[in-house]
Amino acid sequence: MQGQMINSQLTITEIMRHAERVNSGTEVVSITHDNPIHRYTLKEAFKRVRQLANALQDLGIKQGDRVATLAWNDYRHLELYYAVSCSGAVLHTVNPRLFPEQIEYIVNHAEDSVVFFDPFFLPLIEQLKEKLPTVTRFIALTDSQHLPTNNIEDLTDYETLIQDKSSQFTWPDIKEDQASSLCYTSGTTGNPKGVLYSHRSTVLHSMGSALPDAFSLSLDETVMPIVPMFHVNGWGLAYSAPMTGTKLVLPGPKMADGETLTHLINEEGVTMTAGVPVIWLTLLEHLKKTDTQVPSLNRIVVGGSACPELLIAEFDELFNVSVHHAWGMTEMSPLGTFNQLTPSIKAQGQAQQMATKLKQGRIVFGVDIRIEDWEGNELDWTGNQFGSVKVRGPWVASGYYKQGEQLDSNGYFDTGDVASIDKNGYMMITDRSKDVIKSGGEWISSIELENIAVGHPDVKEAAVIGVSDPKWGERPLLIVVTHQVEVTQQELLGYFDGKVAKFCIPDAVVFVKDLPHTATGKLSKKDLRTRFKDRTLG
Ligand code: ADP
Numbered sequence: 001m002q003g004q005m006i007n008s009q010l011t012i013t014e015i016m017r018h019a020e021r022v023n024s025g026t027e028v029v030s031i032t033h034d035n036p037i038h039r040y041t042l043k044e045a046f047k048r049v050r051q052l053a054n055a056l057q058d059l060g061i062k063q064g065d066r067v068a069t070l071a072w073n074d075y076r077h078l079e080l081y082y083a084v085s086c087s088g089a090v091l092h093t094v095n096p097r098l099f100p101e102q103i104e105y106i107v108n109h110a111e112d113s114v115v116f117f118d119p120f121f122l123p124l125i126e127q128l129k130e131k132l133p134t135v136t137r138f139i140a141l142t143d144s145q146h147l148p149t150n151n152i153e154d155l156t157d158y159e160t161l162i163q164d165k166s167s168q169f170t171w172p173d174i175k176e177d178q179a180s181s182l183c184y185t186s187g188t189t190g191n192p193k194g195v196l197y198s199h200r201s202t203v204l205h206s207m208g209s210a211l212p213d214a215f216s217l218s219l220d221e222t223v224m225p226i227v228p229m230f231h232v233n234g235w236g237l238a239y240s241a242p243m244t245g246t247k248l249v250l251p252g253p254k255m256a257d258g259e260t261l262t263h264l265i266n267e268e269g270v271t272m273t274a275g276v277p278v279i280w281l282t283l284l285e286h287l288k289k290t291d292t293q294v295p296s297l298n299r300i301v302v303g304g305s306a307c308p309e310l311l312i313a314e315f316d317e318l319f320n321v322s323v324h325h326a327w328g329m330t331e332m333s334p335l336g337t338f339n340q341l342t343p344s345i346k347a348q349g350q351a352q353q354m355a356t357k358l359k360q361g362r363i364v365f366g367v368d369i370r371i372e373d374w375e376g377n378e379l380d381w382t383g384n385q386f387g388s389v390k391v392r393g394p395w396v397a398s399g400y401y402k403q404g405e406q407l408d409s410n411g412y413f414d415t416g417d418v419a420s421i422d423k424n425g426y427m428m429i430t431d432r433s434k435d436v437i438k439s440g441g442e443w444i445s446s447i448e449l450e451n452i453a454v455g456h457p458d459v460k461e462a463a464v465i466g467v468s469d470p471k472w473g474e475r476p477l478l479i480v481v482t483h484q485v486e487v488t489q490q491e492l493l494g495y496f497d498g499k500v501a502k503f504c505i506p507d508a509v510v511f512v513k514d515l516p517h518t519a520t521g522k523l524s525k526k527d528l529r530t531r532f533k534d535r536t537l538g
Contacts, residue, residue: 034143062089337362342424515528
């Protein structure tokens, strides 16, 4: 028997309608290239979104067309999020930190028709413009006064584009399965691959990620996403914040500037912020150096890579801020797990609480996760067996743009991560499947060793890779950047004693000035493996 409920479509247009009517007074505060502090309400935002939708129509954008952005987190980018997707077109957020050849590849692969870019990226656009045959117009995200001198034909600034447009617009009816946005993974191997989100996946992800034991968004919160809006929809906060009436603080090009972030937190009363670990290390250093407190901030969500223990401990002890791990990926919109302590773990001692906080967290409703051994058998949640992480759910990709479905025979997507899940449901990523070190039949987690290494006070950053070994197949090599101090190999290796099984301790240490990173700020193990491929440890 069928249920008798209204089958209304889950679309971003509905988020917008709700936000405009119910949360119209919610503020959005931004820093942009042309304005040190811009402030308006959602009511004003959505009026401009309709002007922009009219402008897009005049530019000839039709349903299904791809519209690219190379932009920071700010109010104009937010307006594009809604105007493009709610017009039925597809918002293609391009990561400007990718190599120019990768950007050329993905804009051409997506066949973008218009590119909106922050003036900051003008040199990149000037370099690439002749190589992007599908792009008919470039728009600079600024006003006429700040439009830089350029050699791009017909370049218009955003404010001129929308200023005379009507603020009335009839939004098209959109089916919830229609594509809403597109984001390419950085492609650590091969070409970047496109993940094509739908209106439905976006709405469900916004609802799931806003829940109390996840991002916990509400009218009482002010969120400052440091995770860029050009990467996995800024973890969906540009949708979930307006949906819940959460105030948004968008730091524009100042995302890596500890002083600006501190100022924004304290001036705007930021309660929650989200981003990759390296940002939080920068903020922590700044707060300690300037002896500044951030009383409104009560939590930081960390994802993208594992969070060092020091970050969790120091934010808690020195600033009374709790740091929560979240895990996910571009293919998962991105949220999969979130680390919130259960009441029984909160009742345990500090050491046990910390051991749990270092895990990636518990599964968020809406995502089904299983871990499998190398033969595809599902593993129990014991905490000591690790295997491939497979996921399924309405906000998980079934394949990549212009490629077919890529699910396993059970209908799950293979994340390429290796993890264990303990009896309380906390998942712990132990590695990427390609980074696990296979030593004499045993599997060694490179991440676990890196986490230990960065716990040493003299170590600034650490990477562990497997290098070939005639006897064991592979052995771990530790590569470190140290603070400006002399520390010996012997001392660093001794630091692992008692922290991991003997066979896991790296065989040697290489000291380097810096480590290579990918466009999304993660360690590039691929580059390290190439660099040290001929190294033997004997
Ligand atoms: P994002 O940069 O948003 O994390 P990507 O798709 O670029 O998305 O990368 C996803 C991968 O990043 C995951 O498969 C996982 O390997 C790693 N990752 C994400 N979050 C965490 C985390 N909290 N701890 C450890 N690794 C993580």
